[in-house]
Amino acid sequence: MGRNLTRAELHLMGLGITEPKEIDVRAIAYDAGAAVRVRKLTRCEARIVGVGDKAIISISEDSGFQRRRFSVAHELGHWALHRGRQFECRATDIDNAANDPLNPERQADDYAADLLMPWYLFMPLLGHAKHVDLALLEHMQRSFDVSLPATAIRVAEANVEPVIVACYDQTGRRWFNRSKDVPDRWFPVDQLDPDTYAADVLAGKRARTHMSPIGADAWFDSEGISECEVKEQSIRLSDGKALVILRIVDEAMQEDYGRSSWRSKQRR
Numbered sequence: 001m002g003r004n005l006t007r008a009e010l011h012l013m014g015l016g017i018t019e020p021k022e023i024d025v026r027a028i029a030y031d032a033g034a035a036v037r038v039r040k041l042t043r044c045e046a047r048i049v050g051v052g053d054k055a056i057i058s059i060s061e062d063s064g065f066q067r068r069r070f071s072v073a074h075e076l077g078h079w080a081l082h083r084g085r086q087f088e089c090r091a092t093d094i095d096n097a098a099n100d101p102l103n104p105e106r107q108a109d110d111y112a113a114d115l116l117m118p119w120y121l122f123m124p125l126l127g128h129a130k131h132v133d134l135a136l137l138e139h140m141q142r143s144f145d146v147s148l149p150a151t152a153i154r155v156a157e158a159n160v161e162p163v164i165v166a167c168y169d170q171t172g173r174r175w176f177n178r179s180k181d182v183p184d185r186w187f188p189v190d191q192l193d194p195d196t197y198a199a200d201v202l203a204g205k206r207a208r209t210h211m212s213p214i215g216a217d218a219w220f221d222s223e224g225i226s227e228c229e230v231k232e233q234s235i236r237l238s239d240g241k242a243l244v245i246l247r248i249v250d251e252a253m254q255e256d257y258g259r260s261s262w263r264s265k266q267r268r
């Protein structure tokens with residue numbers, strides 16, 4: 001597979017976990033010396049307070065089941081990586097990572113993803129999938145009992161094909177993630193183009209769409225792509241946001257020119 005095992009994966013393996021349904025975050029927390037309590041929290045979604053090698057993780061009672069699981073895993077990330085510090089994590093800190101790999105919230109999110117969707121179980125379950133679509137995300141989501149956005153980010157990282165996943169609300173793009181084979185010149189638009197299917201989904205006109213071709217210029221502000229097409233599938237999430245899958249199917253868009261040659265190509 002070519003990946004190094006992460007700390008979270010080593011922890012899971014140490015517990016003898018060989019199937020997704022065995023990933024019981026409360027039991028894993030207990031094993032790590034952390035008790036989990038669900039309670040009323042006003043200032044944050046989750047927090048961890050540690051003394052010595054014991055900790056108490058508090059999770060907001062207002063959160064749904066998958067959010068609570070992710071929150072426990074996120075706090076276990078702080079416990080594994082940032083012991084001795086105290087964290088109060090807001091919902092925006094969790095499952096919505098900053099891009100700075102040194103940001104402790106980002107590190108805790110990465111740890112949570114590794115704990116809930118360890119590659120050694122995730123890749124075999126992806127099996128021989130060649131394309132990313134909602135059916136695949138929902139299959140993986142059911143297997144690992146995580147949110148659809150967290151699943152989408154993981155599937156993009158798995159690099160099944162060149163794909164971008166993104167999330168939008170009324171204020172614009174909240175986050176996006178590219179698979180490794182998508183050149184990093186491609187940034188999905190900040191504000192949804194009304195021509196996109198995602199705009200309909202965000203407006204509440206449709207709950208979800210089929211995977212459909214759409215002009216690349218609806219999704220990217222680059223020159224010279226008016227002839228290119230991408231494939232888009234969008235779904236309205238329970239919080240009203242739109243989750244988007246963009247398959248980069250055009251070979252010209254897949255080509256990684258590198259910075260300098262891309263510039264010279266544009267100049268031509």
Ligand SMILES: [Zn+2]
Nearest residue numbers: 087089105108
């Ligand atoms: Zn945190």
